[in-house]
Amino acid sequence: MKLPKTRSRLESDLGMIYYSTDAPPIGGRLRQVPEDFIVEEITPEGFVVNKDLERLNRGEGDFSLAVLEKRSRDLIPLVSMLERRLGAQIGYAGIKDRSAVTYQLISVGLPLVSWIPPSDIDGVSIRVIGPARWQVRPGDLLGNRFTIVIRAIQSPPDGSALRPGWVPNYFGHQRFGVTRPNTHRVGKLLIKGDFEGAVKEFLSSPYPGEPEDAFLARKDLRDSWDLRRAESSFPMSLGLERAVIRRLLERPGDYKGALLALPGDLRRLFVNAYQSYLFNLALSRRLEEAGPFDVSEGDLVSPLDKANLPSRPIRCDCTNLSRLRSWVASKKAVVMVHIPGFRTRLSGIDAEIYTEIFSREGISQKDFAKISESNFEGAMRPAVFWPVSFEIGQPQVDDLNPGSFKVALRMTLPKGCFATMVLREIMKPEDPAESGF
Incomplete structure (x- = not known):
């Protein structure tokens, strides 16, 4: 079977070579606003996790269940912050998109009566829905429901041509990073035991799509390896990088120890990303x-x-x-x-x-x-x-992009499957970062 190939250099670099369809691309852009990409987790019981979920019956126990709603937030740093503030382990079933509005079930390793959900975290809402005898663990879900708007389409697409058949089950762009597609590179260095190389790839490899202050700070560190200067030049938005820099200043040359300044889930994600890259190639x-x-x-x-x-x-x-x-x-x-x-x-x-x-x-x-x-x-x-379900609306005038069109779609996918893999079949982006992937 001869399959069409991607024209995206990024996708080729990440092993995502083929499409399942040769339908012409509609182009467009994702995530122009966070509400353009909504993710709702589906629990093993079949409940959709969103604002309407009020309770799950998982017994009376020492864990608390809550709905975590986040808007334009990375999950792993957020979970690490919550664990520090609450002094308890947070369990979750899967990592959701950053540039999106997402709803997922979390468990807190505390009884209901012993904690109050924080309400002062920007872009985050935590709503307790009951007790549980066990914690939420990775993989504890059936799938996810996605409600997505594709904007900036130049001509109204034929909706019947957008319905996907089978989809290659690649690990999607966000597993590796779109702006900085290097999580798998860090992971490879880790499994080879090159901790210095892993730290330097994480800290000092600048990528063109980054904000200018981050790009320049990384470039200066790469060229000078002046950690003291980097401590002041790295923007506050790079909190994880700053933590690694501080650890290196405290213990010069201890690259393995410096990596321990990162959340354990993130260190594991680096290696998982490299495994994902190898899978994509295979x-x-x-x-x-x-x-x-x-x-x-x-x-x-x-x-x-x-x-x-x-x-x-x-x-x-x-x-x-x-x-x-x-x-x-x-x-x-x-x-x-x-x-x-x-x-x-x-x-x-x-x-x-x-x-x-x-x-x-x-x-x-x-x-x-x-x-x-x-x-x-x-x-x-x-x-x-194959999508479990797929619905697509009629093209409409794009209110955010004069002269363009938008189309809304809703799909339910099995757990572990990336909505962006369906979207790439429809949009076929040459520049996934520019297209909002």
């Missing part, structure tokens, strides 16, 4: 060599449940090859691709593809075992996905 190779639905001996195939989520994978062999091919062709099952880790058991086409990728990257699976604070054993991810 998925693109598989799409190129075998297509999205071809099944061969050694492949892993997972039946899909009612929520379009994969169940226990089945290894394909000569006894079940015909049956699994039929399931995949009828959308009852999906081919799985490995997310590499130190316990990944590669087989079939995946083994051939990853052997070449590891050689080119200069890594081995054992490198993922070097990070002691977390378990990067690997996982599996569907090669493709």
